Amino acid sequence: MTATAPSTRSRPRALTFGNVWLSVALVAILFIYxxxxxxxxxxxxxxxxxxxxxxxxxxxxxxxxxxxxxxxxLLGIGAxxxxxxxxxxxxxxxxxxxxxxxxxxxIGMVIAVAVAAVWGWLTFRLQGSYFALSSIAVxxxxxxxxINSNWTGGAEGLFMPDLPKFFGFDLFDRETEYWLxxxxxxxxxxxxxxxxxxxxxxxxxxxxxxxxxxRALGIDPARMKLLAFMLSAALMALGGSLYALYLQxxxxxxxxxxxxxxxxxxxxxxxxxxxxxxxxxxxxxxSIFGEVFRNVFSNANLLIYGVLILLVTLFAPQGIMGLFxxxxxxxxxxx
Amino acid sequence: MTAPTQFPELTPLxxxxxxxxxxxxxxxxxxxxxxxxxxxxxxxxxxxxRPGEILGLIGPNGAGKxxxxxxxxxxxxPSGGRVTYNGRDxxxxxxxxxxxxxxxxxxxxxxxxxxxxxxxxxxxxxxLKYRGTKAEDHAYAVLExxxxxDRATQPAAQLNLARRRRLELAKVLALEPKVLFLDxxxxxxxxxxxxxxxxxIRTLAHSGLAIVMVEHIMHxxxxxxxHVICMAFGELLAEGDPHEVAAHPDxxxxxxxxxxx
Numbered sequence: 001m002t003a004t005a006p007s008t009r010s011r012p013r014a015l016t017f018g019n020v021w022l023s024v025a026l027v028a029i030l031f032i033y034x035x036x037x038x039x040x041x042x043x044x045x046x047x048x049x050x051x052x053x054x055x056x057x058x059x060x061x062x063x064x065x066x067x068x069x070x071x072x073x074l075l076g077i078g079a080x081x082x083x084x085x086x087x088x089x090x091x092x093x094x095x096x097x098x099x100x101x102x103x104x105x106x107i108g109m110v111i112a113v114a115v116a117a118v119w120g121w122l123t124f125r126l127q128g129s130y131f132a133l134s135s136i137a138v139x140x141x142x143x144x145x146x147i148n149s150n151w152t153g154g155a156e157g158l159f160m161p162d163l164p165k166f167f168g169f170d171l172f173d174r175e176t177e178y179w180l181x182x183x184x185x186x187x188x189x190x191x192x193x194x195x196x197x198x199x200x201x202x203x204x205x206x207x208x209x210x211x212x213x214x215r216a217l218g219i220d221p222a223r224m225k226l227l228a229f230m231l232s233a234a235l236m237a238l239g240g241s242l243y244a245l246y247l248q249x250x251x252x253x254x255x256x257x258x259x260x261x262x263x264x265x266x267x268x269x270x271x272x273x274x275x276x277x278x279x280x281x282x283x284x285x286x287s288i289f290g291e292v293f294r295n296v297f298s299n300a301n302l303l304i305y306g307v308l309i310l311l312v313t314l315f316a317p318q319g320i321m322g323l324f325x326x327x328x329x330x331x332x333x334x335x
Numbered sequence: 336m337t338a339p340t341q342f343p344e345l346t347p348l349x350x351x352x353x354x355x356x357x358x359x360x361x362x363x364x365x366x367x368x369x370x371x372x373x374x375x376x377x378x379x380x381x382x383x384x385r386p387g388e389i390l391g392l393i394g395p396n397g398a399g400k401x402x403x404x405x406x407x408x409x410x411x412x413p414s415g416g417r418v419t420y421n422g423r424d425x426x427x428x429x430x431x432x433x434x435x436x437x438x439x440x441x442x443x444x445x446x447x448x449x450x451x452x453x454x455x456x457x458x459x460x461x462x463l464k465y466r467g468t469k470a471e472d473h474a475y476a477v478l479e480x481x482x483x484x485d486r487a488t489q490p491a492a493q494l495n496l497a498r499r500r501r502l503e504l505a506k507v508l509a510l511e512p513k514v515l516f517l518d519x520x521x522x523x524x525x526x527x528x529x530x531x532x533x534x535x536i537r538t539l540a541h542s543g544l545a546i547v548m549v550e551h552i553m554h555x556x557x558x559x560x561x562h563v564i565c566m567a568f569g570e571l572l573a574e575g576d577p578h579e580v581a582a583h584p585d586x587x588x589x590x591x592x593x594x595x596x
Binding site for chain 1: 408410429430431434435439440442446447448449450451452454455458459460462463466467468470471474475484487488506507510
């Protein structure tokens with residue numbers, strides 16, 4: 001090796017963070033948004049939250065290759081924990097003081113990780129589409145429990161009560177919420193870049209491509225998928241608690257239902273699940289198109305939205321980012 | 336018509352077979368049986384391999400060689416028998432745990448991670464023993480060793496067959512194994528490719544690796560190994576020196592068919 005020492009400097013690298021500049025550019029756009037479109041904060045917040053959800057989903061769905069159609073349940077765990085812990089009168093008597101926002105979000109994350117651990121332990125023996133199917137079932141069970149319990153507000157859902165100031169910021173102020181959602185997206189993006197450069201990231205990609213091939217190289221597929229799921233769940237719950245702040249009132253049939261799970265998965269898949277920024281790009285593009293179509297085509301907007309999804313899945317199976325990569329640019333490739 | 340008495344393809348490859356050293360075996364399999372339903376895929380096979388030894392596993396298609404391989408490497412749980420590694424019973428150990436112990440295998444149909452580059456493929460394996468940039472350095476050094484360094488950034492999906500085989504080998508070598516299982520690493524390569532691979536395998540054995548290789552090209556085995564096991568229909572047909580095994584009437588019948596066929 002000493003003889004080839006000079007070549008080691010110029011030799012190809014595999015351990016990189018990926019295309020950091022593309023992420024910086026995207027984050028810069030999100031940073032500027034409130035200064036330019038200060039009147040359209042609701043659109044900005046929901047776009048950011050869904051971008052963060054798609055990024056969180058993609059740790060399991062993209063990196064580990066396990067398509068989950070039940071991630072709304074994890075989001076819901078975050079939203080319900082945040083709201084319930086702010087209203088201790090609904091909870092057992094030993095909880096006398098409200099725990100939200102501080103502990104509400106963290107406890108929601110812990111519960112989501114625990115649920116994901118059991119859920120993954122039960123379902124990761126199944127390969128291929130069985131996991132996707134079982135994820136629908138598990139999410140359905142969680143939804144049924146919530147609807148049929150009194151302490152969760154049942155089918156009527158919950159209201160977020162007044163919350164104390166958070167570092168002096170009013171949590172119901174749209175600008176504060178925008179920056180919280182912005183922080184959430186940046187967090188998911190940073191974590192994805194870290195995964196990209198890590199042993200875990202390569203193990204996950206190996207598992208995604210060929211489980212037996214990965215096992216032959218000393219990788220435990222079930223363990224890696226479980227790790228990805230738990231990380232994904234923690235981030236989903238964190239986003240869910242922010243979503244609860246944004247919505248202020250929510251019902252189980254909006255926050256725990258299959259369509260929300262599918263929407264989150266679609267954002268990531270259409271953006272490009274094997275890429276770092278794909279889910280973020282997917283969320284931005286689809287939110288903007290959705291908004292434009294609703295204004296221009298009114299009732300036909302869902303039809304056009306559907307056709308767009310169909311076109312992307314047919315002609316760009318690697319998603320929007322895959323189109324960029326195929327066009328020869330190295331934008332944001334996960335490799 | 337008389338029964339064929341000689342093997343047709345005996346063109347020798349250059350180089351001497353590796354002679355098995357004495358000493359205790361690193362891997363030992365006793366009376367391995369694998370049943371799939373009522374079918375006995377592997378019936379009562381025993382073998383042992385020492386560090387620095389090349390053990391050849393030959394037999395016609397469908398003889399159960401790959402199934403035996405899967406049983407030895409943990410991808411199939413044997414219905415009977417025992418596998419020990421350095422005296423430790425590993426019969427029911429998962430493949431990923433065996434890889435950590437020092438056992439590595441290639442697959443008959445080579446399976447690179449196609450979305451990853453050549454270097455990244457090897458890096459996945461290098462992470463077993465190394466962390467961070469050390470793993471990357473190690474992966475690149477292995478690529479240099481198998482002659483794939485100039486392809487490091489190429490997507491694995493673009494490699495031709497010979498290079499895919501070398502990539503498979505690079506991946507298992509990056510695990511720094513003590514026992515190497517090669518499942519038909521040479522069949523299908525052109526003659527220069529075969530020679531390169533044979534030379535590489537010989538070097539590995541000289542460096543102290545125990546190698547078990549499935550191969551059905553006789554002259555390849557003969558140029559590498561002085562101890563082969565021949566299987567047919569899951570059963571042991573003959574064992575010993577490859578030339579004697581090749582001359583064994585049962586072996587010739589298994590490969591070339593009966594008089595009555």
